[in-house]
Amino acid sequence: MVETIDLAVAETITAFRENPKSRWIIGFSGGKDSTALLKVIYAAYLSCETKPTKIDVIYCDTGVENPILDRYVKNLFSSLNREFQRERVSFETHLLKAPVSDRFFVKVIGRGYPTPTNKFRWCTNKLRIGPVSNFIGSAAEADAIVCLGLRRNESIQRDRSLSNNGNHIWQEQTEAGNKYRLFLPILDFSVEDVWEAICEMSSPASINANELAELYKGASGECPIVRPLEPTPCGSGRFGCWTCTVVRQDKSSLGLIRAGFSELIPFYDFRSWLLQIRNDPDRRWPQRRNGATGPGPLTLSARKEIYSKLQKLERETGTTLLEAEEVQEIERLWKLDEGSEPIRC
Numbered sequence: 001m002v003e004t005i006d007l008a009v010a011e012t013i014t015a016f017r018e019n020p021k022s023r024w025i026i027g028f029s030g031g032k033d034s035t036a037l038l039k040v041i042y043a044a045y046l047s048c049e050t051k052p053t054k055i056d057v058i059y060c061d062t063g064v065e066n067p068i069l070d071r072y073v074k075n076l077f078s079s080l081n082r083e084f085q086r087e088r089v090s091f092e093t094h095l096l097k098a099p100v101s102d103r104f105f106v107k108v109i110g111r112g113y114p115t116p117t118n119k120f121r122w123c124t125n126k127l128r129i130g131p132v133s134n135f136i137g138s139a140a141e142a143d144a145i146v147c148l149g150l151r152r153n154e155s156i157q158r159d160r161s162l163s164n165n166g167n168h169i170w171q172e173q174t175e176a177g178n179k180y181r182l183f184l185p186i187l188d189f190s191v192e193d194v195w196e197a198i199c200e201m202s203s204p205a206s207i208n209a210n211e212l213a214e215l216y217k218g219a220s221g222e223c224p225i226v227r228p229l230e231p232t233p234c235g236s237g238r239f240g241c242w243t244c245t246v247v248r249q250d251k252s253s254l255g256l257i258r259a260g261f262s263e264l265i266p267f268y269d270f271r272s273w274l275l276q277i278r279n280d281p282d283r284r285w286p287q288r289r290n291g292a293t294g295p296g297p298l299t300l301s302a303r304k305e306i307y308s309k310l311q312k313l314e315r316e317t318g319t320t321l322l323e324a325e326e327v328q329e330i331e332r333l334w335k336l337d338e339g340s341e342p343i344r345c
Contacts, residue, residue: 002196004188004189004190004193005040005189005193005196005197005200005201008040008185008186008188008189009040009043009044009047009185010044011169011185012040012041012043012044012048012183012185013044013047013048015044015145015183015185016044016045016048016050016051016052017048017050019052019143019145020050020052021053021143022052022143022144022145023052023054023056023139023143023144023145024041024052024054024055024056024144024145024147025055025056025058025135025136025139025144025145025146025147026038026041026055026056026057026058026146026147027058027132027146027147027148027149028057028058028059028073029059029060029073030059030069030070030072030073030076031069031149032194032195032198032212032216033149033150033151033186033189033194034148034149035149035198035207035212036149036186036189036193036194036195036197036198037147037148037149037185037186038057038204038207039197039198039201039203039204039207040185040186040197040201041055041147041185042089042091042201042203042204043201043203045089045091046089046203051090052090053090054090054092055090055091055092056091056092056093056094056135056139057077057080057091057092057093057094058093058094058096058132058135059073059077059093059094059095059096060096060097060127060128060131060132061074061095061096061097062097062098062104062123062127062128062241063097063098063103063104063105063127063321064104064105064127064241064242064243065241065242066240066241066242066252066253066256066264067242067263067264067267067319068215068256068261068263068264069215072211072212072215074095076206076207077093077095079206080093080204080206081093082206083204083205083206084204094135096131096132096134096135097131098126098127098130098131099130100323100325100326100329101329102126102127102130103126103127103326104123104126104127104241104243105310105321105322105326105330106326106329106330106333107122107126108298108303108306109303109306109307109310109330110303110329110330110331110332110333110334111297111333112285112296112297112298112299112300112302112303112337113297113298114278114279114284114295114297114298115243115245115274115275115278116244116245116246117245117246117278118246121246123241123244123246127241136180143180143181144180144181145180145181145182145183146173146180146181146182146183147182147183147184147185148182148183148184149184149186150184150186150187151186151187151188151189151194152187152188168187169183169184169185169187170182170183170184171184195213198212214259215256240252242264242267242268242271243270243271243274244271245271245274245275245278248275250268250271253267253268253271254268263317266313266316266317267313267317270309270310270313273309274306277302279295280302281295282299283298283299283301283302283305284296284297284298284299284302285297285298285299285341285342286342287342296342297337299341300334300337300338300341303330303334304334307330310322
């Protein structure tokens with residue numbers, strides 16, 4: 001295990017030396033793999049004389065992340081910022097967010113989008129891929145290198161995608177017209193290697209291995225932030241969005257609840273209700289916005305019903321789930337649909 005970790009650090013040092021002027025970006029989700037990735041890259045940075053002038057650590061805040069993991073990552077980022085400044089290293093954290101018009105509840109409550117399914121997974125593009133692509137696009141002119149905590153042997157689909165892309169720690173990527181390179185230093189890590197890196201590598205000191213391990217008692221894994229290498233639903237046995245209806249059962253939230261995180265129960269119940277009403281014909285327009293026959297958007301009354309229940313959830317949990325600008329956009333979209341809702345025969 002130690003040899004595998006040492007090799008990853010050595011390969012990263014070589015990558016730094018060969019790409020001194022590149023813009024380095026670390027995709028961080030808070031899960032075990034991205035945590036091991038951050039520790040490997042940080043160790044290489046401390047050991048390398050040729051250091052990148054800037055390394056960005058990005059977390060995509062979808063607004064509907066699992067509340068336990070989301071709180072963990074945001075608290076960690078605050079600690080990391082203080083540590084980075086204290087140690088005078090060129091690491092910088094960024095919380096990315098989709099534009100107001102693309103956020104989950106604006107789409108569902110405002111526009112009437114049904115919650116995501118396998119056939120209509122609009123959420124990944126809007127909430128994850130878009131914000132990350134925009135950030136990478138702004139850095140692409142500086143020869144961006146995106147570091148991800150992808151590993152072999154996690155799934156048949158992932159291994160196939162890795163093979164199609166050269167099956168190497170360096171891969172080429174194009175997303176939304178932006179071309180950049182992927183660097184995958186923990187590609188050959190086993191699960192044991194991942195936890196060895198997290199527990200035994202001392203820096204960054206802000207990362208608490210015990211706290212992360214506690215989260216993994218009930219759930220594991222993380223959602224991808226770059227599309228092509230992971231086509232399976234991000235809610236499947238992973239820390240996913242608490243609103244995810246792509247899968248029938250949110251096993252990660254349920255596992256965390258069983259492990260003692262009872263504060264997730266109201267979120268879990270709300271998500272189960274969303275899944276239950278998603279395909280109710282009485283809550284959907286009888287036709288699509290383009291006039292085609294078939295279940296259309298959620299009716300205005302259904303959207304207002306969801307909004308009312310979401311407000312109740314906010315009061316019950318003491319959590320802000322809709323920002324003021326999102327409420328304004330929802331009300332604007334409601335006005336556009338008033339008087340234009342098709343009549344059910």
